[in-house]
Amino acid sequence: MTPLSQSPQRQEPAAGTRLRIGHAVAAHRSLLGLAAALVGAIVGAAAVLFNLAIRAWTWVSTGFDEYTSHIGEAHGVWGWAPWLFLLFSPAIAGLLYGPLIQRFAPSAKGHGIPEVMLAVRRKGGRIPGRVAVVKILASALTIGSGGSAGREGPIVQVGASLGSTIASWLRMPVSRVVLLASCGSAAGIAATFHAPLAGAVFALEVILVEFTAETFGFVVLSAVTSSVVARVLQGDEMVIRVADNLTFASMSDIWWVALLGLVAGLCGLGFSKLLYASEDAIDWVWERTHLPEWARPGVLGLLLGAALVAFPYMFGSGYPLEEEAIAGDYSIAFLLALMLGRALYTSFTIGMGGSGGVFAPTLFIGAMAGAAFGSVVSGLSDSPVGVFAVVGMGAAFAGAARAPMTAVLIIVEMTGQFSLILPMMLAVVIATGASRFLTRATIYTEKLRRRGDILDDPVEGTLLGTRAASEWMTQAPETLTCRASAASAIAALRRTKETVLPVVSEDRRFVGLVSSLRLAELTQEDGSLDAPLSDLPLIDEAVAAAAPPSEVLGALRRTGLQSLPVVDTDRRVVGWVSERDLVDRMYRDQRRAIEARTQTSWGSRMQERRRNR
Numbered sequence: 001m002t003p004l005s006q007s008p009q010r011q012e013p014a015a016g017t018r019l020r021i022g023h024a025v026a027a028h029r030s031l032l033g034l035a036a037a038l039v040g041a042i043v044g045a046a047a048v049l050f051n052l053a054i055r056a057w058t059w060v061s062t063g064f065d066e067y068t069s070h071i072g073e074a075h076g077v078w079g080w081a082p083w084l085f086l087l088f089s090p091a092i093a094g095l096l097y098g099p100l101i102q103r104f105a106p107s108a109k110g111h112g113i114p115e116v117m118l119a120v121r122r123k124g125g126r127i128p129g130r131v132a133v134v135k136i137l138a139s140a141l142t143i144g145s146g147g148s149a150g151r152e153g154p155i156v157q158v159g160a161s162l163g164s165t166i167a168s169w170l171r172m173p174v175s176r177v178v179l180l181a182s183c184g185s186a187a188g189i190a191a192t193f194h195a196p197l198a199g200a201v202f203a204l205e206v207i208l209v210e211f212t213a214e215t216f217g218f219v220v221l222s223a224v225t226s227s228v229v230a231r232v233l234q235g236d237e238m239v240i241r242v243a244d245n246l247t248f249a250s251m252s253d254i255w256w257v258a259l260l261g262l263v264a265g266l267c268g269l270g271f272s273k274l275l276y277a278s279e280d281a282i283d284w285v286w287e288r289t290h291l292p293e294w295a296r297p298g299v300l301g302l303l304l305g306a307a308l309v310a311f312p313y314m315f316g317s318g319y320p321l322e323e324e325a326i327a328g329d330y331s332i333a334f335l336l337a338l339m340l341g342r343a344l345y346t347s348f349t350i351g352m353g354g355s356g357g358v359f360a361p362t363l364f365i366g367a368m369a370g371a372a373f374g375s376v377v378s379g380l381s382d383s384p385v386g387v388f389a390v391v392g393m394g395a396a397f398a399g400a401a402r403a404p405m406t407a408v409l410i411i412v413e414m415t416g417q418f419s420l421i422l423p424m425m426l427a428v429v430i431a432t433g434a435s436r437f438l439t440r441a442t443i444y445t446e447k448l449r450r451r452g453d454i455l456d457d458p459v460e461g462t463l464l465g466t467r468a469a470s471e472w473m474t475q476a477p478e479t480l481t482c483r484a485s486a487a488s489a490i491a492a493l494r495r496t497k498e499t500v501l502p503v504v505s506e507d508r509r510f511v512g513l514v515s516s517l518r519l520a521e522l523t524q525e526d527g528s529l530d531a532p533l534s535d536l537p538l539i540d541e542a543v544a545a546a547a548p549p550s551e552v553l554g555a556l557r558r559t560g561l562q563s564l565p566v567v568d569t570d571r572r573v574v575g576w577v578s579e580r581d582l583v584d585r586m587y588r589d590q591r592r593a594i595e596a597r598t599q600t601s602w603g604s605r606m607q608e609r610r611r612n613r
Contacts, residue, residue: 022170029214032176033221039166039180040187040222043159044229047191050136050155051234057144058316061089067146067315086146086312087305093145094297097138098353102294105134110350111149111358112157113206114447116185119160120207121455125178129165132158138355145301146308146315148345149356151192156357159188159226160207179218182208186219187226193239194231195413199223202406206444239414240322246390246417249382256381257391257423258430260373264392265399265431267369268362271343272400272443275358276450278347293353300352307345313338314345317360322393325371326415328385332375339368358443359397363411366396390417394424395431400443402435404428463585464549472585473545473566473575479504482511482534486522489514489533502542502565502573503533509571512538513561542567545574552577 025031055065062085063076070076075085101108107115108131119127139154163184167177182203190199200223204211286296308315318338325335346361370392374385381388390411398407407428412418435442441449448455464472477496480489480503492501493516500513514533522536523529542565543552555564556579566575 018169019171022167022172022176025170026172026176032179033218035166035180036183036218036222037225039159039163039183040190040225041229042162042166043155043184043187043222044191044226045233046132046136046158046162047155047188047226047230048233050140050151050158051192053136053140054144054151054316057093057140061085061093061145062315066320068313068318069320071312071315082312083309086308086315087302089145090147090304090308091298091301093141093147094299094301094353095295097141097355098297099294100134101138101353101355102292105131107131108135108138108157108355109353110447111153111356111444113153113357113359114444116157116160116181117207117444117455118448118453119164120178120181120185121209122453124174125160125164125181126168127157127161127164127181129161132161132165135161135355139357142297142349142354142356143316146304147349147354147356148314148316148318148342148361149349149354149358150317150360150363151357152189152359153357154355155188155192156185156202156207157188159184159186163187163222178208179215182215183219183222186223189410190223190227191230193410193414194227194236195410196220196223196227198406198410198413199226201409202403205403205406206401238416240319240326242323242326242386242390242415242417246326246384246386247419248387248423249384253381253383253387254423254426256373256377256383256388257427260370260388260392261395261427261430262434263373264366264369264395264427265434267339267365267392268396268399268401268431268443269435269438271346271358271362271365271396272446273439274343275347275350275443276446278344279351282348282351297353300348304345304348304352307348311337311341311345314341318342318364319360322364322367322389325367326386326389328371328375330371332372335368335372335375339365339372342368358400362397362400362443363393366393368392369396387420387423390415390420391423391427395427398428398431399435402432402442404432407431462549463582463589466548468545469543469547469549469552469566469577470545470575472549473577474581476502476565476573476576479573480514480533482506483532485530485532486519486536487529490516490519490523490529493519498578499562500539503538504573508573510542510565510567510573512540513542513565514538542571542573543577544569 025035058067059065063078064070072082074080074082105128112135119125135154135158143149143151160181163180164177167180185207186199186203189202190196200216200220203219204216208215291299313321321338324330342361342364346358349356350358367389371385371389373392374388378385394407394411398404408421408424411424412421445455477498478492478501480492480501482503482505489501500515503511503514505511514536518536541555541559541561543555545566545568563576563578565573566577568574
């Protein structure tokens with residue numbers, strides 16, 4: 001009994017120490033920079049571990065580290081016939097990760113980035129640490145067993161979870177939890193694609209949707225640290241190796257690039273629509289089987305396995321196929337088959353409950369569309385097919401995700417083709433514009449929209465946001481009973497300096513408002529001040545506790561009253577809203593903005609101290 005009774009006292013000093021450290025780190029930019037670098041280093045190591053886990057399970061499933069380089073060969077270790085391991089590997093993996101996701105982290109299902117966006121922008125950046133562990137295991141099993149999915153979505157969620165966990169463990173303020181979760185997202189992209197700048201821009205453009213110099217610095221620091229750790233641990237090589245240095249041969253080809261931007265952007269947008277249409281269809285079918293949700297990846301994994309037997313080129317992420325397409329080694333018909341196959345297989349992999357990203361499949365689709373386009377116009381263009389394939393990758397992603405800066409940077413960083421920035425920018429802008437013209441949501445926000453989760457509500461930017469009256473009301477200054485006299489009401493109004501006060505019945509239910517104006521009229525008319533308030537005409541105006549700010553402000557504006565009571569469903573007075581309180585809130589908001597404008601740095605504080613000596 002003694003150890004148990006003493007354990008909370010032993011833990012309390014440790015919690016207090018973490019709190020002090022967390023507040024110190026959150027308050028000082030230099031310490032926060034070290035925290036961002038630490039997050040980057042941890043996420044970089046996690047990304048390497050994730051890649052090793054994928055290779056390990058791919059080796060178990062096929063006998064090779066990358067099966068798409070050995071299509072049609074027997075199992076590299078046990079010599080099984082290709083159809084045997086292709087058919088059963090997805091089902092076996094599904095039976096392993098299905099219960100794991102269902103039991104420990106349901107949010108680990110799917111591509112992960114929408115969950116990170118929601119957590120960062122609506123939930124204070126809180127992502128449980130167990131999500132990182134489950135996501136690594138589930139995604140490695142999904143991709144390593146043949147699931148047609150990417151690595152970037154999982155590692156973004158893993159990185160955000162690790163950053164959020166570190167900040168939460170140190171009990172940092174919400175703004176710093178959000179920042180370190182975003183740093184983890186940037187670090188995940190940077191380590192996976194060896195693209196630190198693209199990782200930082202991805203975190204700002206897709207996750208945070210916020211561009212400040214301070215935030216950018218911390219995110220870049222985390223991304224660079226992550227990329228360095230990943231390069232040290234697993235080598236420095238391009239994710240997609242391009243044999244020759246591709247060059248944009250002639251400016252006359254810019255018109256072809258513009259057309260490709262439209263075509264590839266529509267391909268990326270079409271993939272996004274197919275992804276969610278497939279998910280709806282699979283959900284509809286699975287509901288009618290009455291089987292448990294955890295069994296879904298295992299049962300439907302047999303169908304995926306049968307599809308892989310029919311077209312094994314769709315096994316895993318398929319980076320070697322992209323390299324061959326960029327090199328111009330495939331016919332137009334085969335390129336189109338690969339493009340359509342990737343869209344279908346990825347949609348089924350995600351729809352059946354697999355864990356993996358859609359970033360890499362979108363790039364794959366763009367590469368195939370671009371290579372096919374380049375082959376079609378090869379007789380009319382001076383640029384090689386590979387130029388159009390690389391540009392198509394960026395345009396397809398821009399069409400699906402509407403993240404133009406990320407699309408440009410990640411393609412040139414992961415392929416090393418920095419000379420293609422100019423045509424890439426044109427194609428990406430056209431793809432983004434076409435996508436925005438045709439649809440409201442992106443491949444990431446569509447998942448949240450279908451669930452009813454709103455990321456960017458303009459009302460949130462107002463002073464009161466979307467909070468109900470019960471969340472920002474104050475205490476009623478005083479409540480009068482129906483039996484109280486007019487004289488006592490006058491005294492209460494003078495005492496509280498209010499123009500109206502609520503009147504309640506014997507059972508404490510709201511009856512109406514007594515106003516100073518009506519009492520003044522009563523005095524001028526030589527009326528009896530001993531008359532109970534129940535004999536006076538009262539104002540029947542109040543707002544519900546669940547009323548949104550727009551309704552409360554509308555009531556104040558409509559009635560011309562300076563204050564209104566807040567009542568619950570039983571008409572009992574539970575609070576008070578007033579113009580005076582709103583002005584006070586506006587004043588405090590202005591003061592915070594002024595203080596933020598006058599923030600100082602360490603250097604400026606040192607100079608100030610020297611001047612004061």
